Amino acid sequence: MRLSAEQLAWSVHGTPLLSDVNLTVEPGQTFGLVGPNGSGKTSLLRLLAGLNKPKSGQVLIGSQPLHNLKQRAIAQSIALVEQQADTTDRISVRDVVALGRTPFLTALRPWSTEDDAIVVQALVDVDMVHMADRLWHTLSGGERQRVHIARALAQKPKILLLDEPTNHLDIRHQLSILELVRQLPITVIISLHDLNQAMECDRIGVMDGGRLIDSGHPNEVLTTSRLQQTFGVYTHVIDDPVDGKQIMRFRSAV
Template identity: 80%
Template sequence: MKLTAEQLGWSVHGRTLLEDVFLDVAPGQTFGLIGPNGSGKTTLLRLLAGLNKPKKGHVRIDGQPLAKMRQRHIAQSVALVEQQAETTDRIYVREVVALGRTPFLSALRPWSTHDDAIVDQALDDVDMTHMAGRLWHTLSGGERQRVHIARALAQQPKILLLDEPTNHLDIRHQLSILELVRQLPITVVISLHDLNQAMECDRIGVMDGGRLIASGQPHDVLTAQRLQETFGVHAHVLDDPIDGKRIMRFRSAI
C-alpha cells in the first residue's frame, strides 16, 4: 500500500509540533525517520496511524483519505508499534500478541486455528515462543518490546509503523528485528536513532523542529554538513572491509 502525507500539521495548546510535512512512501518500501529528540517523529507516526487527527493536511492510503476510512478498516491495514504501551492488567504474553487479531474477529468470524497459527508465527519471528506463557509484568523492557512487535505482526498489516523499535533490545535482537522488518513485503515507516541502521533503509527522511527537512536515498541525505547542522556531530563515512557497506563514525562538533 502507498502511504502519503500532504501538508501535515499538528499543534497542542497553541504550540506547533508538526508543520507542512509532505511524505510519499511507495508500496513495499522501507522509509526511515531520523532526527533529534523532540523533532516530531513520534507525532508524525501517530498521525500516520490515525491515532491523532491532523490539525492541517491529510493522510492517504492508496489515495484514500485516512479520515474517511472506518477504524476497523484502518486497523486491518495499519499497525503501529509505539515506544511505550504499558498495561496494569494481568495478561499473558500470548494474549498480548493475540490482540493483533482483534480487527479481523466478529460474531460471523470467531477465533480459529488460522489465528492460532498467525500468533504462533509472530511469537517465533521475535524469538518469544518460549515466553508465551509468561505474565506481562514479569518481562524486561526489551522482552516487552519484542512482544509489541509480535502483536503488530499478528495484525498482518499492509503498512507497519515502528517508533524506535530497537530501544531496550540487545544487539542480537536489534539485528534480527531489523532484518525481519526489511524482509517483510509491506510498506514500512521506521523511526531510528542509530544512523548506521538508518543507512539500511530504502529511503530516509530527516525531521527537525517539526518539519521534514530532507528525504531521499540515505547516501544523499546523510551528508556531513546535514549531520553537523541537525545533530551537532562531525561524521566520517567509511567502507566496511567485510561487506563493503558504508558505515559512519561520529564525534561531537562541540
C-alpha cells in the same frame, strides 16, 4: 500499499509540533525516519496511524483519505509499534500478541485455528515463542518490546509503523528485528536513532523542528553537512572490512 501525508500540521495547546509535512512512501518500501529528540518523529507516526487528527492536511492510504475510514478499517491496514505501551492487567504474552487479531474478529468471523497459527508465527519471528505463557509484568523492557512487535505482526498489516523499535533490545535482537522488518513484503516506516541502521533503509527522511526537511536515498540525505547542521556532529565514513558497506563514525561538533 502507498502511504502519503499532504501538508500535515499538528499542535498541542496552541504549540505547533508539526508543520507542512509532505511525504509519500511507496508500496513495499522501508522508509527510515531520523532526527534529533523532539523533532516530531513520534507525532508524525501517530498521525500516520490515525491515532491523532491533524490540525490541517491529510493522510492517505493509497488514494483513500484516512479520515474517511473507520478505526477497524484502519487497524486492518496499519499497525503501529509505539515506544511506550503498557498494561496493569495480568495478561500472558500469547494474549498480548493475540490482540493483533482483534480488528478481524466479528460475530460472523470468530477466533479460528488460522488466528492461532498467525499468533504462533509472530512469536517465532521475534524469538518469544518460548515465553508465550509468561505474564506481561514479569518481562524485561526488551522482551516487552519484542512482544509489541509480535502483536503488530499478528495484525498482518499492509503498512507497519515502528517508533524506535530497537530501544531496550540487546544487539542480537536489534539486528534480527531490523532484518525481519527489511524482509517484510509490506510498506514500513521506522523511526531510528542509530543513523548506521537508518542507512539500510530504502529511503530516509530527516525531521527537525517539526518539519520534514529532507528525504531521499540515505547516501544522498545523510551528508556530512546535513549531519553537522541537524545533529551537531562531525562524521567520518569508513568501509566495513567484512562486507564493504560504509559505516559512519561521529564526534561532537560542539
